[in-house]
Amino acid sequence: xxxxxIRKNPDLLYCPAAVRMIDASVREWHNGGxxxxxxxxxxxxxxxxxxxxxxxMYVVNGIAIAVYAVIFLGVASDLWFGWIFPGIPHRRxxxxxxxxxxxxxxxxxxxxxxxxxxxxxxxxxxxxINIRSGVFVKKTEIVPIERVQKIEMxxxxxxxxYGLASVSVVTAGGDVDVRYLPAAEAEEISESLKRKVGRxxxxxxxxx
Numbered sequence: 001x002x003x004x005x006i007r008k009n010p011d012l013l014y015c016p017a018a019v020r021m022i023d024a025s026v027r028e029w030h031n032g033g034x035x036x037x038x039x040x041x042x043x044x045x046x047x048x049x050x051x052x053x054x055x056x057m058y059v060v061n062g063i064a065i066a067v068y069a070v071i072f073l074g075v076a077s078d079l080w081f082g083w084i085f086p087g088i089p090h091r092r093x094x095x096x097x098x099x100x101x102x103x104x105x106x107x108x109x110x111x112x113x114x115x116x117x118x119x120x121x122x123x124x125x126x127x128x129i130n131i132r133s134g135v136f137v138k139k140t141e142i143v144p145i146e147r148v149q150k151i152e153m154x155x156x157x158x159x160x161x162y163g164l165a166s167v168s169v170v171t172a173g174g175d176v177d178v179r180y181l182p183a184a185e186a187e188e189i190s191e192s193l194k195r196k197v198g199r200x201x202x203x204x205x206x207x208x
Contacts (some may be wrong), residue, residue: 050180051090053164057112059158059161059162062109079092131172143176146172151167167189
């Protein structure tokens, strides 16, 4: 794999040091060689979400849109007709503003699942947990396994309907959630992380 291929593949996590090393010694890679720097900074391949995750996102956001509709339309109706607070100045202008805010929120909720589904990736190996997510702001979370204190697996009613689950990783610096996982994979990840954390607590080798 050359440097151009690496840059074009959105499913690869790599560190800048590796990219600089590859750019500086493409010939070495073509010849099958690999420097010490390259060995220390190996690439990790992110996993994509399954289609059920996208369906789940749309359902959850659809429920949110319905709930927001009741709230925003109720407020807008009261402002427009003055049922409860007739003395509010510029009531109808305020009602239009409330409706505009609801429309913007609804559109965001409708568009965000596809964007999040496209960007959400996760990679878990023997040393760390990597999560890439975001809709308008992209972020990457990296949690070393040795810092994990507690692992919890959870499934809400909608997640159960689509065969999904989440794994919550608790560290001293806060919680990190690996979401939208197939239930079987979530259980496997949860048990694997628990074994690794247990070995670390006993002073054993994390790779054992």
